[in-house]
Amino acid sequence: MTRFVNTEDEQEQRQDDDEERVVSVVLGSADQFEPGRLRIAALTGDGIMPADREIGVLLTADGRWHAVRNLCPHRGGAVCRGRIRGTMLPTAPGTLEYGLDGKILVCPWHQHEFDVESGECLFIDDQARLVKYPVEVADGEVRVQVTAIGPAVGGVDVVWLPDRARAALVAQGAEAAAYE
Amino acid sequence: MQITVAVNRYRCKAMQKCVRVMPDAFEMGAAGYSKLLRDSFGEQDLPLLRKAVASCPSRAISVQVEDEDDET
Numbered sequence: 001m002t003r004f005v006n007t008e009d010e011q012e013q014r015q016d017d018d019e020e021r022v023v024s025v026v027l028g029s030a031d032q033f034e035p036g037r038l039r040i041a042a043l044t045g046d047g048i049m050p051a052d053r054e055i056g057v058l059l060t061a062d063g064r065w066h067a068v069r070n071l072c073p074h075r076g077g078a079v080c081r082g083r084i085r086g087t088m089l090p091t092a093p094g095t096l097e098y099g100l101d102g103k104i105l106v107c108p109w110h111q112h113e114f115d116v117e118s119g120e121c122l123f124i125d126d127q128a129r130l131v132k133y134p135v136e137v138a139d140g141e142v143r144v145q146v147t148a149i150g151p152a153v154g155g156v157d158v159v160w161l162p163d164r165a166r167a168a169l170v171a172q173g174a175e176a177a178a179y180e
Numbered sequence: 181m182q183i184t185v186a187v188n189r190y191r192c193k194a195m196q197k198c199v200r201v202m203p204d205a206f207e208m209g210a211a212g213y214s215k216l217l218r219d220s221f222g223e224q225d226l227p228l229l230r231k232a233v234a235s236c237p238s239r240a241i242s243v244q245v246e247d248e249d250d251e252t
Contacts, residue, residue: 051193131212147211
């Protein structure tokens with residue numbers, strides 16, 4: 001007798017058997033990014049894995065680039081729609097210290113805080129961490145490396161999704177196109 | 181009893197629930213997807229494997245159990 005638990009359909013299994021390859025995607029010019037603003041890029045085409053199709057890109061005030069998957073490991077929320085801020089640091093009893101300003105990403109669903117440098121969650125002591133992508137700036141262009149499967153067909157299209165900062169500006173009546 | 185476990189990378193969203201349930205069987209790969217650490221599983225692993233399957237929100241883990249007396 002053969003028993004199955006959550007057997008995948010044949011089509012997905014074939015996709016799963018395809019070879020992995022790394023794709024370097026040009027996100028745009030580095031001068032389009034403001035320090036402290038997390039922007040969300042939607043990637044389509046060329047066998048990009050489903051979970052890698054939305055990536056948050058952040059330039060921190062100290063000039064470091066970070067790219068994270070737009071998926072909270074806690075409950076799967078769109079973590080990159082959250083705020084970038086600091087956090088209260090562990091200190092001695094009776095003292096309060098705010099730190100890591102501009103390096104903490106707060107998931108909008110349950111307010112879990114993640115260190116964008118390491119991807120670690122500051123709330124829960126387990127292995128849940130943000131998935132990070134290698135990101136580099138070369139010749140003024142921001143490039144991120146993501147995983148794709150199957151043969152390379154065409155290129156990757158990049159569309160910038162509305163982020164928290166842009167939504168706030170639009171709500172204030174600002175011209176959204178000026179912030180793209 | 182032969183137990184075959186597979187992780188569908190196309191479905192995996194790296195919620196890392198399987199890693200928490202069975203850290204000796206699953207790990208997060210460099211590409212950000214769950215990977216199997218072992219090739220073989222025994223009957224004693226089935227309870228945790230079922231828990232891993234149930235905990236995966238994207239249903240990316242499949243477990244196939246074949247009994248030895250299977251004639252097909």
